[in-house]
Amino acid sequence: MTTPALSLENVTCTFVSRDDRTQRYTAVRDTTLTIEPGEFVSVVGPTGCGKSTLLNVSAGLLAPSTGTVRVFGAPLEGINTRAGYMFQAEALMPWRNALDNVIAGLEFRGMPGAQAVAEGEEWLRRVGLGGFGDRYPHQLSGGMRKRVSLAQTLILDPDIILMDEPFSALDVQTRQLMENEVLDLWAAKRKAVLFITHDLDEAIAMSDRVVVLSAGPGTRPIGEFNIDLPRPRDVAEVRNQPRFVELHAAIWDVLREEVLKGYAQQRKVA
Ligand SMILES: Nc1ncnc2c1ncn2[C@@H]1O[C@H](COP(=O)(O)OP(=O)(O)O)[C@@H](O)[C@H]1O
Ligand SMILES: [Mg+2]
Numbered sequence: 001m002t003t004p005a006l007s008l009e010n011v012t013c014t015f016v017s018r019d020d021r022t023q024r025y026t027a028v029r030d031t032t033l034t035i036e037p038g039e040f041v042s043v044v045g046p047t048g049c050g051k052s053t054l055l056n057v058s059a060g061l062l063a064p065s066t067g068t069v070r071v072f073g074a075p076l077e078g079i080n081t082r083a084g085y086m087f088q089a090e091a092l093m094p095w096r097n098a099l100d101n102v103i104a105g106l107e108f109r110g111m112p113g114a115q116a117v118a119e120g121e122e123w124l125r126r127v128g129l130g131g132f133g134d135r136y137p138h139q140l141s142g143g144m145r146k147r148v149s150l151a152q153t154l155i156l157d158p159d160i161i162l163m164d165e166p167f168s169a170l171d172v173q174t175r176q177l178m179e180n181e182v183l184d185l186w187a188a189k190r191k192a193v194l195f196i197t198h199d200l201d202e203a204i205a206m207s208d209r210v211v212v213l214s215a216g217p218g219t220r221p222i223g224e225f226n227i228d229l230p231r232p233r234d235v236a237e238v239r240n241q242p243r244f245v246e247l248h249a250a251i252w253d254v255l256r257e258e259v260l261k262g263y264a265q266q267r268k269v270a
Pocket of ligand 1: 018046052
């Protein structure tokens, strides 16, 4: 047996309400989730169920109330330095051009400037932005900014890649291009990926395994599906395969009710 790249063991996350300190909300309850080295795992679940909470726990940005997180077998304390993250929100520094954004992490690590620039330019080429290094974020399209973020994350060569709905703000075509790009880059390096999404099609098209979360409070995994579609995959084309349709139906069968519960809760809160 190999040591998992990432494992969450009986993780529970309880928050104290900001408005009323006596109120507690348990977002995630008793969740166990393992990702093997090289495995691409997606977690799907209704909006507000606790997906980002699980990602933040995996990144070491949030300590679970109870339970353990292990990174290649070692208990995680503080920030997960083996992981790179890509979040839904824009995380580029507006005062730095694309190249300087891409190499920011290398600079923080103390890599000499010339070497960092050479690696940064190589990564910009790899994500299809060769020649765009001197553009500032506001001079780039949404898809291009995502490419810069991707290069910024992958240039550090993390063993674990954590992505929280990274492409949800993009139009469908750009999104599919980005998804294919991520799959190509992943195939070359085979890192462990935890990919959070509320989009089941995206989850199936990208992953080796899809984990379904229940609606909150007390979210936990309620289904797990191996995605036995052949690779390499084109995310747009794979959707037409009969096996994709079959998997989609099976997973949606588990997810549908949770999505409805999730909507009901959001309406109560609103
Ligand atoms: N820091 C926090 N303090 C209080 N409640 C929080 C905090 N972070 C998340 N929550 C609550 O936990 C639940 C899950 O949030 P989140 O993980 O962001 O959901 P998702 O990413 O699945 O949409 C939500 O009800 C949210 O309001
Ligand atoms: Mg979220």
